[in-house]
Amino acid sequence: MSRTGVFICHCGTNIAAVVDIAKVVEKAKSMPNVVYVEDNKYTCSEPGQQAIKDAIVKHKLDRIVIGSCSPRMHEPTFRKMLASTEINPYMLEIANLREQCSWVHTDREKATDKAIDLVRMAVAKVAKNHALFTSSIPVTKRALVVGGGIAGIQAALDIADAGYPVTLVEREPSLGGKMVMLDKTFPTMDCSACICTPKMVDAGQHPNITVMTSCEVEKVSGYIGNFEVTIRQKATYVDHSVCTGCGICELKCPSKVTSEFEQGMAQRRAIYKPFPQAVPAKPVIDAANCRKLNGKAKCGICQTQCPQGCINFEDEDKLITNTYGAIVIATGYELIDWKSIYGEYGGGQYPDVINGLQFERLVNASGPTEGHILRPSDGKEPKSVVIVKCVGSRDPNKGKGYCSRACCMYAAKHAHQVLEKIDNAQCYVFYIDVRTAGKAYEEFYTRTLEDGAIYVRGRVSKIYEEDGKLICKGEDTLSGQTVSVAADMVVLETAMVPAAGVEKVATLMTISRDNDNWLQEAHPKLRPVETHTAGVFLAGVCQGPKDIPDTVAQASASAAKVCGIFSKAELQTNPMISKVDIEKCSGCGDCAGICPYKAISMQDMEFIEHGKKITRRVSTVNSGLCQGCGACVAGCRPGAIDLLGFTNAQILEEVDALCL
Amino acid sequence: MVERNLTEAIAKNKANIDAIQAKSGVDLKECYQCGKCSAGCSMAAGMDLKPREVVRYLQLGLWDDVLKSNSPWICASCHTCVARCPHNVDIPSLMEAVRQEAKRQGIVPVKEVDVFTNVFIDSVKKNGKLHDLMLTGMYNMKSGHLMQDAWAGAPMLKSGKVGLRPHTVKDKEAVRRLIKNSLKRGESK
Amino acid sequence: MKYSYYPGCSLSSTGLEYGLSTRYVAKKIGMELHEIPDWNCCGATAAHSMNHDLALALPARNLALVEKQGLGLEIAIPCAACYSRMKYAIQAARSSEKERQKIEEIIEMPYEAKNDAICLLEAFAREDAQAAVKEKIVKSLNGLKVASYYGCLLVRPAGVTQFDDNENPQSMDNLMTLIGAKPVNWAFKTECCGASHQVDAPKVARPLIYNILRNAKANGAEAIVTACPLCMMNLDMREFEFNKAKKEFDIPVYYFTELLGMAMGADPKELGMEKHFTPAVARIKEAFKRPPEEEKPIKKAKAKVEEVKEEEKPKEAIDNE
Known part of the structure; x- marks a missing residue:
């Protein structure tokens, strides 16, 4: 016979105001295997926890049920508490009397009945609990940062400064992202390039950082501590190990192309560096526009002119695979296509009629x-400039x-720049609200009015x-x-949208997206840089619109999370994972197909059957990858898989307790 | 301007405002008062309450002001406002609902629009088709703008664009019954 | 190219030319227009001011007659206001069984909302019609600069009409390009003409016409083309009125069918073109006499302006071999 203790929490008045605690206690006393029941004002508090510990000793309890708030809130707290007792931390069940009962009901009597049911189910389940033990996996102390804008650069620098190697992957030919295109940054008006380019150079020269530009993540497998990632190095047709970045090729190239960096307002060559301060400061060839590579002409001028002989028209994409312990996603944003x-x-x-980034280039000393x-x-x-906010945002x-969050401030900045740089200029800002929630932001807006x-x-x-x-x-x-207003120029402050290709990144890392395709954090308040995939973190605008200070703060936060993982030699794994009964497994492989985490694989195993040795295919679960979702359990036809902590036997006990 | 008691207005007119929302299919809460409707409205210059203000007054429960407003009568139902509205607020439908309710209560802020509507429907009731000459003649008479556009009469008669004799449908009775049926349903609501 | 045809009241009165030119052009290109027997007024622009059900029932009787006609064709409607009312009625009948039954009760006829309605412009904008028009062109408008005016109801509400873009539609522009005219890029394509408010609220409505004409003029238009008898009358008649006070505009207004007819060699009188207030025949005759435009590959009506400018001052000297 097991000896179950039940502890009912008032949670101040959170539960007690709606649920009749005395009645729940009374009823719990007569439930099967229950040998002790008590209630507490705050079970999670220090005295509350001590009361449980004391009861365990005094009443020789071997498992406990706590009726309190959601297990998402305090299950870890109580497990930790149990770890210091004789009882295994997994001999615990929590009946959620707050979020799933008192908070959502008003009828005291019915809520109390429900609370009793919830406790009865937990008591039934805990009788079938078994001790579970965490195992550990080694950690590869190398980080991957996807996206080389300010978020990715900051995250990479912080991790690298902590002493861990980092690979920084950027799909464009240079680091810098959007920030390096900007002119000044609000509210201090310091030059964006002046504060961004040193960081780019730091990243490029840091002994712990490998910068991989013109690269994209192609494939991700593995799990926290050991992600195996394949990166596609796109053909650049320039051997960067030899190139000195002298720039002769760019001068000689006859093919002119609209410059993406200058937002379509200037031209570059087909062999180019996106901008003078690019990191790496070496050119690439844009194959679609190169006369030789697109077959429109023989050309090859760059090759004949290059003093180093580093132009290679035969260059091809390469796939590079490496193992990483953690990943930071910092894929950023682009502006909405307002024209369509x-x-x-x-x-x-x-x-x-231009957008905000075009204005940034126009007002930038190194712009067109x-x-x-x-x-x-x-x-x-232009003497008369109209600025329109919320174009594509709040619509x-x-x-x-x-709301795209940064536009109110950079609209104020643009207005300020128009009035500062153009004599006798007039500037009109059409707005719906002015949102200046940031340090020294309101003051900046006021200055623009002045x-x-x-x-x-x-x-x-x-x-x-x-x-x-x-007009x-x-x-x-x-x-x-x-x-x-009869204007000479109009600046549309357009909405931020996730960078193209974010779906692919999200799918590769099995992280979710919200309705607008922003990457979903694990908890909007308490886990803002984590994702639901352990070991994958978010930094910057890929998670939602934000300005530079918030982006940098978030990047450092994600770096801290990565360093937290790397500070341990080994990682503890969650023991509540799937377990295959290989005797029952038919080897059909359905579970492997169902598993969203690629945690199940099929293996040939030797069995002794009727005294004979035979080989049979059975499924095995990778304890590092399994997230305990239970999909395989539901999909297993022979019933060979069970989810530890939520076994079929446990669930059936709960159902019986409720229905019988 | 007098101070408006919102506590009173909202309490008093909640039923009316809920009814107009139900009838027009407009959820007034959707509007955040950006004014894109007013700015694009071709008829705004003649409105005592601009389209945005009509919505705002209704949000605040100032029902009587809206009922007496000329705006629902002047709205040309061109749908520019709703096409550009960030929240798809169907202002033409709202205007139509208010106008019909005002008319039901005998409130007619723009007599001419009402006269035009009535003589138009009269013409259709009589002939099943519109008779322009009758429409214009009756309109001028009933609105009191006797000479309006009179200069155009002669050339249009001459070119055959308007005729003394109306075009008619054969089954006039069917059209009459249809009009009667529609209006009867309107009353019973 | 077979359609049921709802001409609407205007086409035998104030929009006489629209009716004449439509018949002329349709016959030329072999477009069959089967007029709905004993159709009635659709109620635009008055019925919806008076009563919601009436605004649905008047057009619905015509739609029911189409079903009775039994040809199973789409209905082509030249007038934008009639078109809009018909589309609303169809949409209402299709929205719910209850609504459809209500309509049947009011019109005392069976109505199943089987047939779709399109505006006449859409019928001509379709590929088959365009190809047929192309074959029948005998004269070019030689670069006559026309401002295509669509008004409101052809393109709005988009959910009801489901036709062309509601800010910058192109279908009429494309037809004009086909007959050698040069559509101007202007900003008032879908601004409202005031509709019947030109009669019952002229003080507020008149400036709308003035602004449309002004923007057409500012963009170099020599003519305005319409696809609605009410837009046409408002523009044509009020331009004439403005010019009586002060000769400010010289922009005749046409139905698109008139210009198609002229390009197919019609006599202006066959199309009723001498009936306009603002004289319209001379402008077209003059255009026919212009030297032909150089044969250029037909571009889309004013393609989006390339925003890339040649870099005026390259930063580095380029010694191109």
Whole structure:
């Protein structure tokens, strides 16, 4: 006979206000195997825990049931407490009397009845519990960071500074991401490139960091501590081990291509560095536009001119595989394609209606206009500039429902820059709300108002060209007047959306995405940089729109998480995983197909049957990979698999306790 | 301007406002007052409450103001507002519902629009098809704008664009019954 | 190219030319238009102001007649207002069985909402019609700059009409390109003309016409093309009125079918083109006499402006071999 102790928690008044605790205690006393019952005001508190420990000794308990809050909240707390007693930490069941009872019901009598049922089920289940023991797996102390923007760079630097090797993978030819395109950063107005490029160089030169540009993650298998990752090194046609970055090839290349880095407002060559401060400071060939590689001409000028002889037109993609203990995803964002959804703003037919990143390049000293704000259409200085916020943000009908968070501040920055750089300029900012939740942000916005920016509360309804002016029609909802501004240039502050290809990354790492494709953190408040895949962390905008300070903070947080894993020689595994009864296994392999974590594989094993040695295929579970989801249990036709901690026997006991 | 007592307004008019939401299919809570509707509205210049304000007044329970407003009568139902609205708020439908309710209560802020509607339907009731000459003639008479567009009469008669004799449907009775049936249902609601 | 045909009241009155030119062009290209027997007024633009059910029932009787006609064809509707009302009625009848039965009760006829309705412009924008039009063209408009005006109801609400883009539609522009005209890129393609408010609220509505004409003029239009008798009358008649006060606009307004007819060699009188307020015949005759436009591959009506500018001042000198 087992000896079960039951402990009912009041949780202050959280449970006690709705559930009649005395009645639950009374009923629990007559439940099978229960030898001791008590209630506590706060079971999770120090005295509450001590009371359980004392009861275990005094009443010789060998398993316990706690009726309290959700096991998601305090199961780890109570397991830890049990670890210091004679009882195995897994001889514990929690009846969720708070989230699943008192918080969701108002009828005291019915809630009490339900609480009694929940306790009875837990008591029945715990009778079938077995002691479980964690095992340990070794950790490969090398991290992979996917995405070489400021988030990825910061995470890589922090991990590398802690002494662990890091591979930093970036699909573009240079590190830097979006931040290096920006001109100034709010609210301090320090030069974005000036603070970003040193970090890029640090990453590029750090002895613990391997920078892999023009690379993409191709395949991921394994588990926390031991991810096996295959990376595709795209053909660059330039041997970077020899190239000195002298730049002659770029000067000589005859093929001009629209520059992605300059947001379509300047040109680059087919062999190019995206921008002068690129890391690595070495060019690549864009095969689609290279006359030799796309077969349009013989060309090959770069090859004949290169003093190092590092141009190799025969270059091919390479696959590189390595093992990593943890992964940080920092794939960032791009701006929404407003042209296809905002016909009322001209749908892209007016060259002087630009987006925020284009403005950043226009105002940037190293940009196509050398920092002079000039209209893309005719190169003239605009005297009247309209800034439109929330284009594609907060617009579930046409764009995205969410707020992109950074735009209010960079719109204020853009307005400030217009007024600072252009004499006698006028700047109108159409807004719905001004959100300045950040240190020194409100002050920055106020300064922009003092600069003379005219804030108009309303969404622009239409932008069209008439007599050389861009007519912007809106309503100033504060005065109730419909208004129009004849502008020379319009800047649309467009929504952030996840970078193209994020679905692939999410699928590779089996992490979930929200409705807008942002990568899903494990808990919005308490586990903001973790994912539901152990060992994979998020940094920066891939998790949701945010500005640079928040991105960098999150990057460092994810680096801390990675270092936490690496600080241990071995990792404890969760013992609540699937277990195969190889005697019953028919070897059909359905479970291997069902398993979302690729944790089940088929193996040939030798058996003695009727005195003869035979070989049979059976499934085995990798304890490092198994997440204990139970899908294989449901899918196993011979009933050969059980989920430890949730065995079929345990569940049936619960059902019987409730229904019989 | 007088101070408006919102506690009172919302309590008093909740039923009316719920009814107008149900009838128009518009959820007033969806609107966050960006004003894109007003800004794009071709008729806004003549409205005493701009489209955004109509929604705002209803959000605040200021039902009587909306009922007396000329805006639902002036709305041309061009649907520019809802096409551009971030929350798909069907303002034309809201305007239509308010207008019909106002009319039911005998509130007619823009007489001309009402007269036009009535003589139009009269013409259809009589002939099954629209008779432009009758429409214009009756409209001018009943609205009191006797000479409106009179200059166009002669050339249009001459070009045959308007005729003295109406085009008619053969089965006039069917159209009449249809109109009667529709209006009867409207009353019973 | 076979359709049931609902001409609507205007096409035998204020929109006489639209009716004449539609018949002319349809016959030329072999488009069969089977007029609905004993159709009635659709109730636009008044019924929906008065009563929701009436606004559905008036068009629904016509739709029921189409089913009685039994040809099983789509219904082509030249007038944008009629088109809109029909689409609403079809959508309502299809939205629920209850709604459909209600309509049947009111119109006292069986109605199953089987047939779809399209606007006449859509019928002509389809590939088969375009190909047929192309074959029948005998004259080119030689680069006549036209502003295609779609108005509201052809393209809005998008969920009801499901036709073309509601900010920058292209179907009429493409037809104009086909007959040698040059569609201008302008911003008022789908702005409202005020509809019947030109009659019952002229003070508010008149500026809408003025603004449409002004933007057409600012973008160099020599003509405006429409696909709705109400838009047409509002633009044509009010332009004439504006010009009486001050000669400001010289932009005749046409139905797209008139211009197609002219390009197919029609006599303006066959199309009723002399009936416009703002004289319209001379402009087309003059266009026919212009030197032909250079044969260029037909581009999409004003393709999106390439935003990439040639770099004016390359940063490094390029010695291109």
